[in-house]
Amino acid sequence: MGAIESPEPEGRDTAFAMPADVDIDRVWIGVAGQVWRRQPGRLELLATRLLRSPGLARALLTTPSLLLPWFVATLVILCAGVAATYGTDQSAVALIAPALSAAGIAYAYGPGIDPAWELARSMAVNDRMVLLVRALGVFLLDTALGLAAMLISSAATGIVVGWLIPMTAVSALALAVATMTRSPNLGVLAGVGGWSAVLYMTQATTGSFADAVNLSAFTFFYLAIAALCAAIVLYATRMTRGTG
Amino acid sequence: MNIEMDDLTRRFGRTQAVAGVSLQAGAGVYGLLGPNGAGKTSLLRMLATVIPPSSGTLRLLGRDPGAAAGRREIRRKIGYLPQDLGYYPGFTVVEFVEYFALLKEVPSSKVPAAVAAAVERVELGGKAKAKLRTLSGGMLRRVGIAQAIVNEPELLLFDEPTAGLDPEQRVTFRALLRDLGETSTVVVSTHLVEDVGAACSQVVLMYDGKFAYRGTPAELAARGDEHSVGDAPLERGYSAVLSGVRS
Numbered sequence: 001m002g003a004i005e006s007p008e009p010e011g012r013d014t015a016f017a018m019p020a021d022v023d024i025d026r027v028w029i030g031v032a033g034q035v036w037r038r039q040p041g042r043l044e045l046l047a048t049r050l051l052r053s054p055g056l057a058r059a060l061l062t063t064p065s066l067l068l069p070w071f072v073a074t075l076v077i078l079c080a081g082v083a084a085t086y087g088t089d090q091s092a093v094a095l096i097a098p099a100l101s102a103a104g105i106a107y108a109y110g111p112g113i114d115p116a117w118e119l120a121r122s123m124a125v126n127d128r129m130v131l132l133v134r135a136l137g138v139f140l141l142d143t144a145l146g147l148a149a150m151l152i153s154s155a156a157t158g159i160v161v162g163w164l165i166p167m168t169a170v171s172a173l174a175l176a177v178a179t180m181t182r183s184p185n186l187g188v189l190a191g192v193g194g195w196s197a198v199l200y201m202t203q204a205t206t207g208s209f210a211d212a213v214n215l216s217a218f219t220f221f222y223l224a225i226a227a228l229c230a231a232i233v234l235y236a237t238r239m240t241r242g243t244g
Numbered sequence: 245m246n247i248e249m250d251d252l253t254r255r256f257g258r259t260q261a262v263a264g265v266s267l268q269a270g271a272g273v274y275g276l277l278g279p280n281g282a283g284k285t286s287l288l289r290m291l292a293t294v295i296p297p298s299s300g301t302l303r304l305l306g307r308d309p310g311a312a313a314g315r316r317e318i319r320r321k322i323g324y325l326p327q328d329l330g331y332y333p334g335f336t337v338v339e340f341v342e343y344f345a346l347l348k349e350v351p352s353s354k355v356p357a358a359v360a361a362a363v364e365r366v367e368l369g370g371k372a373k374a375k376l377r378t379l380s381g382g383m384l385r386r387v388g389i390a391q392a393i394v395n396e397p398e399l400l401l402f403d404e405p406t407a408g409l410d411p412e413q414r415v416t417f418r419a420l421l422r423d424l425g426e427t428s429t430v431v432v433s434t435h436l437v438e439d440v441g442a443a444c445s446q447v448v449l450m451y452d453g454k455f456a457y458r459g460t461p462a463e464l465a466a467r468g469d470e471h472s473v474g475d476a477p478l479e480r481g482y483s484a485v486l487s488g489v490r491s
Contacts, residue, residue: 029364033356036338036363036372055346062332062343115330119391122292123347124319126312 055125056133063134064113065104066141074100074142078149093149094213095199098167101142102174102191106184108134113184128237135175143167163213169222170195172229179236245270245306246399246429247291252300253453254286261286263453264300273425275440275461276433277482278450284433285327287450288401291431292324305398318399320349323392327403327433329384333377337368337387340376344391362394365420381408389417393424400430406439418443437478441465449485456489 040048040057047057064070077100084092109131111117121127143164150163170191178187202212212218247269254262262283276284289295290302293309305321307314331340341359350358363372366386376384385408392400402421406414421443424430434440440447441461449457449464457464461478468480472487 029357029360032364032369032372033358033360036360037356038339038342054352055349058343058346115332117330118289118294118326118328119324119330119344120347121294122319122322122324123344124316124349125347126316 051133053125055123056129059120059125059130060133060137063108063137065107065138066134070104070107071141074104074145078145082149091150091210091213093146094163095209097142097146097149097163098170099192099195101139101146101167102170102195103188104138104142105135105171106174106178106187106191108138108175110178110184111182128234131175131179131233131237135171139168139171165219165222165226166195166198166213169225169229172226172233176229176232176236179233246304247431248301248303250301252287252290252302253298254283254290254295255298256286260453262290262297265450265453265455267448267455267458269429269431269446271425271427271429272445273421273430273432273443275444275447276431276450277435277437277440277447278456279486282450283453284450285403288324288403288431288433289326291399292322292326292401293319294324294326320395321398323395323397323400325388325392325402325405329388331376331384331387333375335376336373337363337376337379337390338372340387341390341394345394348395350395358394358396362390365393366390367416382410382413385409386413389420398428400424400428402430402432402434404434405432406434406436414439415442437474437482438476441476441478449482451486451489457485 040054044057044061047060048054051057051060060066077096078093081093081096107113109117109127114120120130146163146167173194174187174191176187177190178184181187198218199209199212202215203209205211206215208214245268247267249268250266251264252262252266253260253264265287276287278284286295290297291304293304293315296310302309304318307318309315309318332343335343338359341362342355345355345358345362346352360372363369366389368383368386368390371379371383376387379387385405389402389405392402406417409417418439421430421432425443425445432439432444444461447457447459447461447464448455457467464481464485465477466481468474468477468482468484472480473483474480
């Protein structure tokens, strides 16, 4: 093709004129960054402010057992508990909630349940902190749901405080077993199994399941279990020389 | 030196996965070759600070990964692509890369541009808003590479990075490796000796938890002869070294 020379008139200002030192790739990256930018929701902004870490806030909101399907399942179980409470005059909510929380916490973090667990282990945001924040998040959500359910049910408020302490112990037990064995399923089994054993023994001794959350004599036992399990979790997540 | 290891071991119960290896590595691309079970992945996991060594000395980027403060600093400056990249199916490409940028503590103000640069570098700009569950295996691998490079790391660790990539993407990835190796230490574990020949400045061959060979790809190729197994010189060199250590 014969090219026709048409030199630009000197000093002409065109719409496409660009200084020679502009790096178009760099400009595009800046534009793409703004176009693709994700706007964090209110919950994430609040979590970022509270935790003082955007990474931790994002990790909290990606907790497998805080996602919508879990939330719905938890609600369904608690609603069933409220219905059972009305039907039997036994506070089923108080008996169900610790097991629910234990399952949620066991499924909060770890190999086999968090898809990106190995990758997350290599991140600057400490995986222990991720575990702690997620466990607390699940615990607080379940506590809030349990309290809401208690308010709906008739035999509510008297046993709320007593119920929170066993829930802490059972959740800590599930977390410790899930962390030690690296299996969320075993964690759930330990939490639900342990709580079932306590309920069975209480029923056999006093004749009422509800005494497991009513009797203050159990408080020290629950707190000791919670403290022991917390220590186990701290030990299991330490980063020292290892063979495991 | 970005990697300094001396007599490093890693045991899993009675099994010794890594058996007393020593290496010093600065900038460049290091290919980690070896048969299945040679200890490559365990070594990479130690370098990525995912698992601690059982014994020996390890320093990364001039710091001790055994100490919490040192480990945090190291993790801000490393990129790691594990063999099995777990991903959240509901995340988009950008959300996934952004998530790991945040976990690597890239300053919030720099995250959007860093994410865009990483996504463009692996040529996934056209899929930036696509959910991960809709992507092919090769594209997911590239998402994994994007998250690894999003913090402009000084130490990059890739475990089977080209698995699932088509030939054209592999050629592009090798060019990326060479580019990254100009300023960073890049360790690539792979079974594909042609990747090593095309992209690596140094090769380390592992067998039974130990380093059986260390040198340049050309030197490894020179180890092979007409009796060695393999279609290409590097493959023949690889099989010749392996035969040597096995006998």
